[in-house]
Amino acid sequence: MKERPIVSEQEMERQRAFMQSVRERPERPRSYHIVSMGCQMNERDSESVAGMLQAMGMRPEPVRERADLILYNTCCVRENAENKALGNVIWLKELKKDKPELMICVGGCMTQERGMAAAMKAKYPFIDLIYGTHNLYRLPEYIYRVLTERRPVVEVLDIDGEVVEGMPEARRNRFNAFVNIMYGCDNFCTYCIVPYVRGRERSRQPEAVLEECRRLRDEGAQEIMLLGQNVNSYRGGGAAFAELLYRVDGLGIPRIRFMTSHPKDLSDELIAAYGELKHLMPQLHLPVQSGSDEILARMNRCYTREHYLDLVKRLRAVVPEIGLTSDIIVGFPGETLEQFEETMRLVREVRFDAAYTFIYSPRKGTRAAEYPDDTPYEVKSERIQRLIELQQSISLEVLQAQVGRRERVLVEAVSTRDEGSVGGKTPRGHMVNFPGDASLIGRFIDLEITSAGRNTLRGRQIKTEE
Ligand code: 5AD
Ligand code: SF4
DSSP: OOOOOBOOHHHHHHHHHHHHHHHTOTTSOSEEEEEEOSSHHHHHHHHHHHHHHHHTTOEEOSSGGGOSEEEEEEOOSSHHHHHHHHHHHHHHHHHHHHOTTOEEEEEEHHHHSTTHHHHHHHHOTTOOEEEOSTTGGGHHHHHHHHHHHOSOEEEOOSSOOOBOOOOOOOOSOSSEEEEEOEEOOOOOOTTOOHHHHHOSOEEOOHHHHHHHHHHHHHTTOSEEEEEOTTGGGOEETTEEHHHHHHHHHTTTOSEEEEEOOOGGGOOHHHHHHHHHOSSBOSEEEOOOBOSOHHHHHHTTOOOOHHHHHHHHHHHHHHOTTOEEEEEEEEOOTTOOHHHHHHHHHHHHHHOOSEEEEEEOOOOTTSSGGGSOOOOOHHHHHHHHHHHHHHHHHHHHHHHHTTTTOEEEEEEEEEOSSSTTEEEEEOTTOOEEEEEOOGGGTTOEEEEEEEEEOSSOEEEEEEEEOO
8 A cells, every 4th residue: 555645634724723822822932943864855854844833933043052942853774863863962951951941852763763752751851842753744733732731742653644735844945846755665675774764655646746846836946856765666646656757847847856766666667757858857866785686685675786787777778978876885784795895896887976885784673683793893994995985986087077068057055165156966966166156046057067076076157047
């Protein structure tokens, strides 16, 4: 069952009433600061949180220490993400000593882990609200309860929920938007905690997705990113992902991207879509995780190295210049040197534009956490270092090959590294910095690429497209 009931309009009405009630309370927080950790799915959730907080009469406060309400949207995909979240929360205790009225809320994937909310409640009684991933839409109710009951509220639901439509939202910007198409994951890769904290796969109805995209387009969106843990298994109202893409493409939004894809579900139709769709950008994030068939099998990835390489070949036959990126795990339990070398060989063969590399991190409750693991951490560290160096040299070569080309970028932000510069992405997904100011943000600019760094390109403006 991939479609789930939608949270009723009646329930959303109830939450809107709570927003109103919070707004009317004189002691309510006046400002908020959200710390969003982890992936794009969390970032999108944070936009809903921001929308709800604003509807409760709060304004964003960019300086965390000055906010009346601080909310952590946590991640738990690897242990260091969790440690970072917990470290932050402990620090808030000090802040609250000076500012007793500060409201502290913690939600997201970490609080959804089995036993975590109860443990946090016992250990960190200064947290005012702990909620999970399945009941985000009830934030107004919970904040109302914190204000009126004057004691911590802890609510994490075991059952993964329904699809929620119609939550308020405060988007990061108008020109570049995230759109959820599905929630949850059913793949149970043996290392991964996501299926346990995000629940079963459930797809939004295509009409709901299209309606949202249409609205975003009318509000000025130039690029949208369709989001899901595994967009390739999307099935909404009988439509497969490729079908949905064709329909989104028809809306005329200049740039469409999506993530994340699972190699086992990447369909022929989707590969063909790269050759046909006008607005689909030549870019794909396709996590391979390992280059060894034995490790892939033990990860429960349900594809082989050969299958992955074949996908790459077929994608490149359709779009020779496709920008491929990947995720790779090093030091999966029992990974031998030879198995790691197979990953190195695969990376040399595919030549990704970029790869996100991680040392395996055991997550309680997952199958791999029970696998024997006799590789010392130092060995894993050395391996990942070699992999990073290899990928960096490939990325640099890929970027160098762009020098001299003309590319159109969508300007995203003022560059934090290069003073007096802004940065925008090419269709293939490469970031290019060039001289300019904030007035260019959200606009398409034509550039000539002048040089390549390790992660980014530099360019100069040749003409501006209005
Ligand atoms: N340890 C290390 N990396 C992990 N990932 C997911 N779970 C783990 C884990 N337990 C990585 C995968 C995934 C990315 C989002 O995070 O590579 O694609
Ligand atoms: Fe985790 Fe695998 Fe699902 Fe991705 S596909 S979220 S790695 S279980």
